[in-house]
Amino acid sequence: METKDKKWIVGQGSHIYFPQDTSKIMFQVILALLPASAMAVYVFGFDALKVLLIGVISAVAVEALIQKYLMKTPVTIGDYSAALTGLLLALNLPASSPWWMVCIGSLISIGIGKLAYGGLGQNPFNPALVGRVALLIGFPALMTDWSVTGGYLSELYRKIPAEALTTATPLGFIKAYSGSNFTADLVAYFNSYSINLKTLFIGATSGSIGEVSELALLLGALYLIYKKVLNWEIPAAFIGTVGIIAMAAYYVKPQAMLLPHYHLFSGGLFLGALFMATDMVTSPFTFRGRIVFGIGCGVLTMLIRLYGGYPEGVSFAILLMNIFVPIIDIYIKPKRFGV
Amino acid sequence: MSINFKNELYRGIVTENPIFRIVLGMCPTLATSTSAMNALGMGVSVIAVLTCSNMVISMLRNVIPDKVRIPAFIVVIATFVTVVDLLIAAFIPPLYEALGIFIPLIVVNCIILGRAEAYAAKNPVLPSIVDGIVMGIGFTLSLTMLGAMREFLSAGMIFGYAIAPFKHQFILMILAPGAFITLGLVLAGINFIQNKES
Numbered sequence: 001m002e003t004k005d006k007k008w009i010v011g012q013g014s015h016i017y018f019p020q021d022t023s024k025i026m027f028q029v030i031l032a033l034l035p036a037s038a039m040a041v042y043v044f045g046f047d048a049l050k051v052l053l054i055g056v057i058s059a060v061a062v063e064a065l066i067q068k069y070l071m072k073t074p075v076t077i078g079d080y081s082a083a084l085t086g087l088l089l090a091l092n093l094p095a096s097s098p099w100w101m102v103c104i105g106s107l108i109s110i111g112i113g114k115l116a117y118g119g120l121g122q123n124p125f126n127p128a129l130v131g132r133v134a135l136l137i138g139f140p141a142l143m144t145d146w147s148v149t150g151g152y153l154s155e156l157y158r159k160i161p162a163e164a165l166t167t168a169t170p171l172g173f174i175k176a177y178s179g180s181n182f183t184a185d186l187v188a189y190f191n192s193y194s195i196n197l198k199t200l201f202i203g204a205t206s207g208s209i210g211e212v213s214e215l216a217l218l219l220g221a222l223y224l225i226y227k228k229v230l231n232w233e234i235p236a237a238f239i240g241t242v243g244i245i246a247m248a249a250y251y252v253k254p255q256a257m258l259l260p261h262y263h264l265f266s267g268g269l270f271l272g273a274l275f276m277a278t279d280m281v282t283s284p285f286t287f288r289g290r291i292v293f294g295i296g297c298g299v300l301t302m303l304i305r306l307y308g309g310y311p312e313g314v315s316f317a318i319l320l321m322n323i324f325v326p327i328i329d330i331y332i333k334p335k336r337f338g339v
Numbered sequence: 340m341s342i343n344f345k346n347e348l349y350r351g352i353v354t355e356n357p358i359f360r361i362v363l364g365m366c367p368t369l370a371t372s373t374s375a376m377n378a379l380g381m382g383v384s385v386i387a388v389l390t391c392s393n394m395v396i397s398m399l400r401n402v403i404p405d406k407v408r409i410p411a412f413i414v415v416i417a418t419f420v421t422v423v424d425l426l427i428a429a430f431i432p433p434l435y436e437a438l439g440i441f442i443p444l445i446v447v448n449c450i451i452l453g454r455a456e457a458y459a460a461k462n463p464v465l466p467s468i469v470d471g472i473v474m475g476i477g478f479t480l481s482l483t484m485l486g487a488m489r490e491f492l493s494a495g496m497i498f499g500y501a502i503a504p505f506k507h508q509f510i511l512m513i514l515a516p517g518a519f520i521t522l523g524l525v526l527a528g529i530n531f532i533q534n535k536e537s
Contacts, residue, residue, distance in 0.1 A: 101507075104509070112520060116523075116524075116527070134511055134516070135511075137510070137511045137514060137516065138509045138510055138511030138512070139507055139509065139510075140510070141507070142507060
């Protein structure tokens with residue numbers, strides 16, 4: 001918001017100046033994602049760095065080109081929002097993504113997810129997730145290709161010849177064999193396997209670039225919550241709901257369910273809950289609205305993971321709940337002062 | 340009453356284009372524009388049904404009581420749809436398999452009922468036939484265009500010919516979201532051009 005535009009200050013009473021604007025917020029979020037990005041480069045090697053750079057550059061380029069030549073409006077790449085969308089999109093892709101797939105993702109994220117709705121602030125869906133889901137539906141084989149060529153993970157795989165870990169994520173593996181005779185064996189294998197809570201939390205499971213290290217994501221998110229850029233209600237409600245449902249499912253059918261910490265730490269839950277669901281444009285305004293939004297995301301995620309066709313449901317859940325944000329904001333309003 | 344076929348054709352393809360201007364018949368548009376060939380097959384079926392139903396409804400327009408006109412129209416339309424359905428099943432089985440339920444569903448296609456209600460029920464036989472033909476052509480051209488766009492964006496092919504074949508098919512474009520995205524972008528483009536002209 002430009003404060004020098006004096007025309008906008010109309011009402012009487014006290015006005016507070018808040019030294020925060022779009023570009024500062026976006027820049028802080030990018031900063032907060034750096035630990036997770038660094039961890040990704042450490043785990044996946046040069047491939048991850050390549051995907052991250054292509055994601056950011058192509059998203060900024062797409063925004064600049066569309067605004068300059070198609071929409072003929074002022075170019076707004078200076079507010080870092082396109083760079084952030086590109087970074088978030090790249091963090092949601094596997095390290096093996098070819099460069100052109102990242103570019104198509106940026107085109108869909110920025111072009112269809114954001115600018116087609118009228119630009120930043122008008123988009124009902126999180127642009128980075130629009131791009132990710134379009135790629136997931138459009139290139140299902142490439143988007144679940146978790147092979148690695150460098151970094152810590154390839155070193156680790158050389159030491160442990162565990163086929164299950166090189167070919168798929170734990171959630172993906174269980175989904176691929178659900179309903180078959182192997183399910184019980186596979187579940188027992190993962191639940192007893194030594195690569196447990198600590199490894200999952202710090203990093204070193206295969207998956208999308210940004211979702212490997214919950215620790216790095218949490219560090220970034222805590223900084224943003226401290227800076228009051230992120231709210232804590234949505235992540236708390238989201239992650240809490242997933243944890244409770246995963247625990248309940250495990251205690252009902254321990255022989256067929258993964259341990260709850262796989263649901264918490266092996267998928268994209270932390271990346272989605274901390275950085276995607278909390279997007280200011282696409283989440284509710286009020287405290288209670290955010291709790292409802294977070295619980296809805298959690299329930300949908302677990303429904304998709306346990307009963308749906310896809311192993312991972314975080315991105316679908318957030319997009320589906322994004323649709324409900326206007327209705328949540330209509331029915332859950334803050335208490336009016338003086339009534 | 341003389342008919343200027345060229346003007347009528349312009350009306351069917353541009354000013355009153357059933358898909359892009361009147362935005363009718365969205366269900367077959369979204370579902371059967373998966374490839375240029377499917378879209379063309381659907382379009383030709385609609386031309387046949389629309390022309391015949393417009394003709395018969397126009398003939399019967401003074402006989403059908405106003406209160407039961409919709410059921411009467413549907414019976415006429417359903418008759419021709421059944422004829423087309425059986426013809427395609429007998430002579431073009433691959434197209435029949437590709438279009439599936441959407442051939443019988445031509446019965447409830449809004450364009451056909453819309454033209455019956457808006458045009459054939461009020462006009463003499465010959466103009467109604469012409470209206471059926473030009474509207475059908477407008478529908479077919481738009482649908483084939485959408486089909487070709489989606490086929491190209493998903494696999495780099497048009498009518499099955501490899502223009503620039505992709506190594507990895509972008510299957511989003513032949514699934515439902517691709518239909519909505521393509522149609523939305525084309526409509527946006529048309530509005531953009533129109534706003535620029537006016």
